[in-house]
Amino acid sequence: MCSVLAFRLSSPARASWLQTLPPQQREQPIYTTRAHVFQIDPSTKKNWVPASKQAVTVSYFYDSTRNSYRIISVDGSKVIINSTITPNMTFTKTSQKFGQWADSRANTVFGLGFASEQQLTKFAEKFQEVKDAAKLAKDKSQEKGDTLSNHSQESGRETPSANQAQSFNGTDDEKISFSPEAAQLKSENERLKSVVEQSNTTAKKYETELQTLKESNARLVDALQESSANVESWKKELTACQEESDTLRKKIAELESECNEANQEKQKNAQLTIRVKELEAELQEKEQELENLRRQAEIIPQLMGECESITAKLKAAESQNKELEGKLEGLQMDINDSRQKQGNMKGELKKFMDILDGKLDELHEFRQGLSK
Numbered sequence: 001m002c003s004v005l006a007f008r009l010s011s012p013a014r015a016s017w018l019q020t021l022p023p024q025q026r027e028q029p030i031y032t033t034r035a036h037v038f039q040i041d042p043s044t045k046k047n048w049v050p051a052s053k054q055a056v057t058v059s060y061f062y063d064s065t066r067n068s069y070r071i072i073s074v075d076g077s078k079v080i081i082n083s084t085i086t087p088n089m090t091f092t093k094t095s096q097k098f099g100q101w102a103d104s105r106a107n108t109v110f111g112l113g114f115a116s117e118q119q120l121t122k123f124a125e126k127f128q129e130v131k132d133a134a135k136l137a138k139d140k141s142q143e144k145g146d147t148l149s150n151h152s153q154e155s156g157r158e159t160p161s162a163n164q165a166q167s168f169n170g171t172d173d174e175k176i177s178f179s180p181e182a183a184q185l186k187s188e189n190e191r192l193k194s195v196v197e198q199s200n201t202t203a204k205k206y207e208t209e210l211q212t213l214k215e216s217n218a219r220l221v222d223a224l225q226e227s228s229a230n231v232e233s234w235k236k237e238l239t240a241c242q243e244e245s246d247t248l249r250k251k252i253a254e255l256e257s258e259c260n261e262a263n264q265e266k267q268k269n270a271q272l273t274i275r276v277k278e279l280e281a282e283l284q285e286k287e288q289e290l291e292n293l294r295r296q297a298e299i300i301p302q303l304m305g306e307c308e309s310i311t312a313k314l315k316a317a318e319s320q321n322k323e324l325e326g327k328l329e330g331l332q333m334d335i336n337d338s339r340q341k342q343g344n345m346k347g348e349l350k351k352f353m354d355i356l357d358g359k360l361d362e363l364h365e366f367r368q369g370l371s372k
Helices: 002-008 011-018 117-167 172-177 179-299 308-333 339-371
Strands: 027-040 048-050 056-063 068-075 078-084 098-103 108-113
Touching: 027 068, 027 078, 027 117, 027 179, 056 117, 068 117, 078 098, 098 117, 179 308, 179 339, 308 339
Parallel strands: none
Antiparallel strands: 027 048, 027 056, 027 108, 056 068, 068 078, 098 108
């Protein structure tokens, strides 16, 4: 009953009745993307002020009852874009990833920063498409308003004739005497009947449209529920991404600490390598001194008997030298083990040097004895 009454209303009355429906039953999303939202600074009209801390969802919505289009963006519980698209709006690309448009109703300029040029191009194409659709809807509404006004004028002209037809009531003789007027009234009645039939057809059409709107509302409710579920899933994905980001940051910190430790080990190895080279140089000097002593011992064959004890000592020193050389080779292979081994090697080298000094002193005393 209510639906029939609603469709029997005039078009402005029916539009106002449909507008009482909640927005989620009147609007449906037709395109969605993600971008960083900015608004022009109202004081300077030059600088951009970020309306969102991160990329948010920006959607085109279509209102089937008002036949209008809007761009809506929500950051949490805050609506940062609510712009109705009109035919005189223009979307301008100011860079490869940034675009803007002015909204005179909101008295501001909106700017969107996209992740890629393809997203910006697609959004601009959708803006132009929606703008053309809004222009077409405006033209249709004007044509419809003109048609309704003409129809109301025709109905006003036909009403007096109908009243005359209803008020005409006389005898058969009177009807015969006024037959031309009766024929005219009959034709007007037939025309009124056709108008009533057209109105009935229009009422059926409106009932069909109402059923279609109900089905559209049901689909919109399902789409809204699905979008709510998508929002929840996006929130979960965002939480998972944040947790993964925190984990990666911890791993990066651990790797940086490990790199610092590796650099310290490299520095220690470099220092140990330098020390080994110094020890090898000292060892070569000692070997040269021993070689000189051997040559001097070979020059004096007549003193071989007396020098047997010294030779034995020298052999013992050579054996000790070989042992020390073996120890040095072991020390060279175990340089990276610990500093304690280096200290032991230094002590052994010092002892060896003391022995060599003692041997040199003995040789010097022996030479002095020989010279005497």
